[in-house]
């Protein structure tokens with residue numbers, strides 16, 4: 001039907017798989033203007049340094065090979081140092097060159113001394129890869145921040161290797177139910193308190209204690225459910241019983257770990273103990289589907305499957321392809337985050353939301369971790385992982401480094 005409509009309007013809409021930058025490069029190469037992709041007569045001949053690719057000395061003059069922003073590689077030109085007005089890119093170039101050489105020295109292959117007249121091809125190649133990676137990660141960081149709907153910012157950093165953004169990961173803010181699963185997002189009951197802290201509020205209605213103290217810290221033991229106020233409650237956004245629903249308040253950084261644990265997440269702000277840090281979201285699938293996916297996934301994929309076994313074991317959250325920052329949080333046998341089951345607008349006990357709270361004060365710069373084997377119940381031994389043949393098949397060695405490390409992720 002969409003196609004017929006488009007045809008009626010006399011136009012076909014086909015998604016373009018090429019990036020905007022590449023389209024701009026084509027345009028400039030062919031000397032064409034195109035307003036909708038941002039190439040006008042005015043900027044058709046703009047030259048801005050995107051990054052520096054190579055270096056040489058010719059007749060005592062220093063030159064850099066310049067990649068021009070919005071122009072294809074075929075238009076790269078050698079420019080004398082005195083023409084370049086990009087101190088940060090020059091610094092970056094020098095740092096990358098230095099890092100490459102010190103890495104090579106660490107491995108024992110001894111390189112012949114730089115003659116200082118030109119870079120070895122391998123060095124230049126590394127510098128270009130690093131520049132491209134930086135651009136790709138920046139673009140990904142921008143995208144994550146466009147998509148997220150919470151207060152805290154998301155940063156991305158890789159000073160360790162050449163890994164770029166994950167190719168098969170889509171940022172979501174909330175559960176994405178698989179076809180056939182419906183998440184009821186309307187509560188059937190709301191409170192009418194004037195002060196939810198002191199009155200018989202939503203938690204009491206569910207037969208549990210209010211989860212938070214006046215400092216927005218969790219005060220109930222792990223394994224106890226959180227019932228927050230919802231869209232039917234009379235209280236406003238400042239109600240002390242609305243924490244998880246407000247989303248992540250801290251600026252976090254997805255960073256490349258140097259101990260072989262892939263990406264990890266660190267906080268850029270100090271987090272008070274017992275505070276809400278982030279929600280664990282992903283696709284909500286049936287446990288049968290989780291079993292099936294578990295067989296298909298490799299070791300890493302399996303670690304994204306999170307059984308919602310608060311009261312039944314009908315559903316699993318799969319954060320392998322769809323998720324938020326929690327997708328990148330590593331496992332530790334001695335974690336600083338603890339899992340809680342949360343009910344807000346959905347009171348179906350088979351489908352709790354999963355919230356991660358700090359177990360202690362976490363300083364700015366510290367990596368965030370949670371125990372992949374720890375479920376809402378807080379009991380490792382009764383964990384459904386032990387009963388699932390799909391997950392039992394492959395054991396993944398744990399690299400958390402904790403004194404109390406159990407040795408395996410599953």
Ligand SMILES: [Zn+2]
Nearest residue numbers: 191193196201
């Ligand atoms: Zn209330």
Ligand SMILES: [Zn+2]
Nearest residue numbers: 196229235239
């Ligand atoms: Zn309330």
Ligand SMILES: [Zn+2]
Nearest residue numbers: 191202229233
């Ligand atoms: Zn309420």
Ligand SMILES: [Zn+2]
Nearest residue numbers: 333398400405
């Ligand atoms: Zn461990």
